[in-house]
Amino acid sequence: MNRLRVLKLGWEFPPLINGGLGVACHGLAKALAKHVDLTVLVPKSAANHHHDGFELRGLNHLSIEEIQHAEHHYTYDSFAQVRHIPIQLDPYENGQTTLETLDLLPGGEHCFSTTTRKQLEMFQIGDLYGSDLGNKVVEFSKIAAKLALLQPFDIIHSHDWMTFLAGVEVKKATGKPLVLHLHASQYDRAGADARGWIFDIEKFGMENADLVIPVSHYTGGILASHYGIDPAKIHPVHNGADSVNTFTTRKKFPEKLVLFLGRLTAQKGPEFFLEIASRVIATLPDTRFVVAGTGEKLRPLIETGAFRGLGGHFHFTGFLDKQRVNELLSMTDVYCMPSVSEPFGLSALEAAQFGIPAVISKQSGAAEVLKAALKADFWDVNLMATHIINLLTDEALREKVIQQAQQDITAATWDAAAQKILALYQKLP
Amino acid sequence: MPDVCLYFQVHQPNRLIPYDFFRIGEHAHYEDDGMNAGILNKVAEKSYLPANRLFKKLIEQSQGRFRMALSISGTAIDQMQRHRPDVIESFQELVATGGVEILAETHYHSLAFVHSHKEFERQVELHLQKIEELFSVRPRIFRNTELIYNNAIAARAETMGFDGVLAEGVDWYLNGQSPNFLYRAPDTARIKTLLRNYRLSDDLAFRFSDPSWPNHPLAPETFAQWLNDSPGDVINLFMDYETLGEHQSAETGIFHFWENLPNAVIDAGSQWVTPSEAVDLYRASREYDCHFLTSWADAERDLSAWMGNVMQQEAIAKIHRLEAQVLAAKDPVITNTWAKMQTSDHFYWMSTKQGTDGQVHSYFTPYPSPYDAYIHFMNALADLQILLKRKTQP
16 A cells, blocks of 8 residues: 655744644654655744655745746635735734735736745744744745645645644645644633634634544534534544653752643643642642743732742742753652643643653643543642642552553553554545 | 031942752852952942042041041941952041041841841941941941831930931921921930931932933032022931942043032032031921831832832741741851841842833842842742751751
């Protein structure tokens, strides 16, 4: 049997990453490449080369001549008549961006606009999530559709909303089946009331997709209930976790350490962590809580912590690089992830690799993977606090949670995820 | 025509290193010695040394008719003794002219009075010893950190044996009276309160170098005339010593101005007095009833520069809460480390005020933001707590 040829559309990719999306795309690409011919197209890559068995192409390395081959082949469909789109780029940026206008050709035909050198150059400079994110998303879609015509493949696999327009365009250009992979939705980032351009793209993309793969059953439920996507095409596949070299470090202080790791945004629930901390400290004063990360909630959180008088026991590290994060994990006693909405929560699995028992919110994908982790609704800070106190005081419980987590993470591999996705590919039209 | 009473404050805090979470429990040295020495060197060259030379010359030339007062914080003295003994000598030479009165204050330039009377008295006593050791004088006048003052502080200073205490002349407690008289605090018997004339003081401390000020550039004769035209017994000009050459650079003409001001004042018919001379010369027949704590900082003239937000309130409360534990440890190094963390500047840098006052806070801060100042301070505090625990429960 011929190997399937898969065109993967991604946004961030190691080493140029901002969060979990790039890590997940890379992990999955490596595992899939063992079974399929894989090309990964991203707006920006560190280098243009064969990479762990697949081909990685960054638009920042693309020449204008390559694209011009494809021009005149195709007319736009999904956004040709858009003239002016004001976008609120929440959550990545607060500024407003206006998209360029696309002109209709005489006779009402929409045709490929010529990709200019300038448009291509924007992938070489600037931040992937800068104020021109909207522009980049649209240009990426156009160029991806053009490139798709130059190279044969069987399946399109798009990761997160930034590449959904591109996926739909490529599907329309080539007629190939479209798989959308959802690592995070606007519902997670901006709350249940989130609407707007990003929400619309997500919904539009999923409606046009042949298969939707959310990273958890939790997220699958949101896609069905909140976005109104047909449950029959939603097939959750849990992320894997690359094994990391774990180690332990002796703490410099005698107190127990409870860790929160992540962006300080409403989605991650840092305020709940503070509430939980104040309750645990009331019972176990010899406990330190650490918030590792930064974000818009940092300053309010510092002030609330000071107001509650938690300052000596509630610490902030700011942004930490991977090495520092691992150093912190190596001395942590309990990992706490009180996310309001967490599609997966890779960090909880990484913590488990370090042998750290976790207390996590039920509103997370990790809760489905880490079977013995202690769980509570994100708002149930009393229960969360009780869980932490139990883990800090009950050695037998602690051991049990750690043991089960070891089994769970052994099973949670990218190879297992790739196998499930291959099976789903087979069912595509 | 009133007399003119001039007092300068000399102070340097011990800025902390960015003490991050990973260092909690390692008991590192909290202070940024390099930065503290660097700033002291800069200020010494730009301000202390040239100002000392200038005022020594002016006192000698005027044969003591020009006189002034200095208050030097204990933290500044300690830094100079460690990094710049030559600057201490320069101050000693200046004081040796006999034209300079030295005032008493809390050794660590702290808000101890607000938090612990015991610690307050310990620090004043420490400062008195230091001053006696270096300058062989016993101050008669007390000035609390940043002119923090209320009726209770005046009463406490009287109990401690002082003849005078400095304060900000706050409009809403003066009730339309002039600051240019000596005042008496309620429930005190003899101590006299000297109130800063903030309008005339700030003309020299802030507005002097502001080109948009209508009176810029200010001539010494003009200013002497303003003093001469004022009502009252004595005009108190209180400001930072660093306003000469540091807050206002030499290029603004500040040294030239001060070189000529003493004679301009004398020529206009006024005389220079030190705070204790003012106290001896004038009666304090009016009452200055100040229940609430006031200071010379920010537009509010209260404690909001150091205790205005929750970060400041928590940090200052927690450092003072360690008092009993620190004293019980009986370790002079730990006690000194702890007391240096009481220095008002640590809390000043945590201020989140905006506007003109916010700009002044930002001018002095060594940190990128008040939040960083808070985090580093609280991490060092957490480390100190662990150190104390390890000392007291082996």
